Amino acid sequence: MNSNCKDPVSGVNFQAWQPPGDLIALASGEAHLWYAWTEKCCTPRRLARYRSLLSEQEHQRLECFRFDHIKREYLLTRALCRFTLSRYANVSPSAWQFRTNEFGRPEIASPDAPPSLRFNLANATSLVACLVAFDIDAGVDVEETNREGEVTDLVDRYFSQSEVRALRALPLPEQRRRFFQLWTLKESYIKARGMGLSIPLEQFSFELDEPPPIRISFDPVLEDVATDWQFQTFAPSVDLLMAVGLRRGNVPDLRISVAETIPGVVVDRFQNDKDIAY
Incomplete structure (x- = not known):
């Protein structure tokens, strides 16, 4: 009993x-x-x-x-x-x-x-x-994409130059969505590394305009290997976005x-x- x-x-x-x-x-x-x-x-x-x-x-x-x-x-x-x-x-x-x-x-x-x-x-x-x-190493982030405020104002401060250029090239209605895609992916990476915002967000970049999989590149100062990483995003609802980052090493996804x-x-x-x- x-x-x-x-x-x-x-x-x-x-x-x-x-x-x-x-x-x-x-x-x-x-x-x-x-x-x-x-x-x-x-x-x-x-x-x-x-x-x-x-x-x-x-x-x-x-x-x-x-x-x-x-x-x-x-x-x-x-x-x-x-x-x-x-x-x-x-x-x-x-x-x-x-x-x-x-x-x-x-x-x-x-x-x-x-x-x-x-x-x-x-x-x-x-x-x-x-x-x-x-x-x-594994990291996850989730963000509410319908929160108030003009979040794209943060782009120039926190994103790499290539990410800023790609985002600014999008039509205005798509820029907000791209911001949250990049933000959740960046958070998933720094959380997987276990170092949080001690890793400058502009020192690594995500390429989202090419066909999957999601690709990352690093400033040499980070001494990381892009091919070791796997990333995926999920949308539990129209107003939420999650991203997962996994350092899987030299093995299949x-x-x-x-x-x-x-x-x-x-x-x-x-x-x-x-x-x-x-």
Whole structure:
């Protein structure tokens, strides 16, 4: 019989976590991109459950955010990360512990997980994402493309000269879309490198006017190899854009599988969604 556990903050009872029957086997030639719509996650019961998973350090960081929507994005991203990793290892979502590298990228600290299991996180107001790969640098970014403001004003400041020329050559209605394509791709690269904005965005360029695959080139100062990288963009909706960057090395392109989820919920097409501890 499954025991119950109670969140001490909300008083909500949850079914105790049980290991999933079948863990997902992540092959070296695959990457899995999981995403969740924030609106579907934000029931009082689910939010209380997600809070109960956080470490003390994560609780403290959550409370440092001033705005509710930022708190929500952080909470849902951490919940998605924990539940997603528990799809690949026999570890309770609450048991994962994390560390950050010198640039702030989160990584698994303990407990023991499948060797070289890597992940990266991204969040926007309406969607959070978790990319999982095996033994490679992996980065993901998501952006709301309908946000207010003239974002193309940032082009000359952050993009390479070749990217600026290609964008400015487009008809005005297409320039905004190109901006977000380039921005998400650049974010996916610097997040995969684990160095964030310490890498100047103008020191590498994406070529989007040629047929796929998406190509990258580097300023020699970065000392990186363009053919080691694979990039892909996805559009979960007309107002959202995601990009994935993978340093796969000298091997064929990885197969990227994309799945929508709700952290802690099994979605059954024949029944209502079921809130469970895994």
